[in-house]
Amino acid sequence: MLEEKLISKKKPAYPVSKRLDTYLEHYSRKSEIPVFYEDLLRFSGSVVVYDSHDEDTLWIRVFYSDSDRAEIDLSLKKVYSILHSDGSDSIIAYLNVDAVDYCTFGNSKPFRIKIRNILNDNFTYFYVKKTDASRVYGLELEHMLSPYNLNFLVYKDTLIEEHIAGIPGDIFIKEFLPKCTESEKSQLAKEFVKFNERCMIRLLGDMRSYNYVIVPTHDFDHVVYKIRAIDFDQQSYEGKLNVYRPQFFKENFKMVELVRNKLQRYSVDQYKVEERSIVAKRILSYGDRIAELVDICRADHVSIRENVALLKMQIYDLTLDLNFKKCKTMGEILTLALDFVKRNYENISMKQIIENKIKIQ
Structure with a gap:
């Protein structure tokens, strides 16, 4: 028998403890990144993102002022390099930030970043969220106890997650x-x-x-x-x-x-x-x-x-x-x-x- 209203209240975000922070550093989950979640909140405008059936996806595509856009784009490309490559700047010239989307639905209110390789038009996504100890434990347990490996990074109050395709x-x-x-x-x-x-x-x-x-x-x-x-x-x-x-x-x-x-x-x-x-x-x-x-x-x-x-x-x-x-x-x-x-x-x-x-x- 199915139940409704199982989730009682909105869950608060919990800080990462010193011991958990040390654990993340030991297992290469912690890395200094050039952009924080709060930086991406400085958008100056947005439009609703619709799906192929013209239905609201609950995501909005955000835009930044000219003075912020160049800095944010470069920082997001560097984050991509840290998450998926060796962290060097060698690939940045071949990357483009096609879209920055923001979801106002749910607890994490993530940003979804679409990165495209301009040489072959291949693209992928990653997510920028506020760090939450619950989420970190969940990601690590998924990595170890499920059939799937997960790639993510934590730095101070910002969490970077790879996209899970499906x-x-x-x-x-x-x-x-x-x-x-x-x-x-x-x-x-x-x-x-x-x-x-x-x-x-x-x-x-x-x-x-x-x-x-x-x-x-x-x-x-x-x-x-x-x-x-x-x-x-x-x-x-x-x-x-x-x-x-x-x-x-x-x-x-x-x-x-x-x-x-x-x-x-x-x-x-x-x-x-x-x-x-x-x-x-x-x-x-x-x-x-x-x-x-x-x-x-x-x-x-x-x-x-x-x-x-x-x-x-x-x-x-x-x-x-x-x-x-x-x-x-x-x-x-x-x-x-x-x-x-x-x-x-x-x-x-x-x-x-x-x-x-x-x-x-």
Whole structure:
């Protein structure tokens, strides 16, 4: 059953702690950049950006005065070089800033920068946002616990994120899903189950259809679909467990219907186990790095006391692990959630080893 109004209030931005800042520097996530989020707010005019159907995209294209434009353009080209290349000025002469768009919808209010290579007209995007510790934790956890690597930079109060390519979930559900074959719909149902499980395990919230993308990949004679999160604002903040389960957002109703119509209960359980096992393997493979990150998060405050109290009890009801009742921060809940998945995987693996030895004997 889908719920509405799961997101209670607008989430505040949380500062990056000294320990998290040190972590970011150690793992090359921190880099000095020549432009800040606040600099881009100095635009002098704007126009609404419409999509191909003449509908408002909730983005506006901003313009700067002549005195600011040259400086901002050069700074954005340098940011692109730092994010995607070696940070040198050698490629700047071949780059052009085609557009600077600003989104007034949502928490992060990002700027989207379109950079084009003038030699071949290839272009890409990156985003400039205000730094938020929740978002940083979300990006790092996505990098380590999902199948996808992420490239981002943090400097003081500014966060630079690479663009994640794909078809926005809401557009895919409306325009592409009806045209999918029955086999493709079954595959999408499987991917949604795995995506749903992965979000819940690592406490990534608010995965409404416009906060993730569908990535189609052609493989021999068919298309393989994957689901990727693109918004990490609601990492470990809300108190309701269902916020971390995409299946409970009304915007995902069509995807939930796919699961109901295409997958048997046994298959759903199987895919959940598969995803937990994969996440557990990633936790083990990242070892010290993920242990360091969650240890920093344990002592950090990225939510309010009421949310922590509500979430720890709801997860206790699900797992019956008494340790959740003792949690005082979202970081402690996250640590236990990841440990719970890892322990279950290790226990099952050890059980299989023992059983195999008995069979051999």
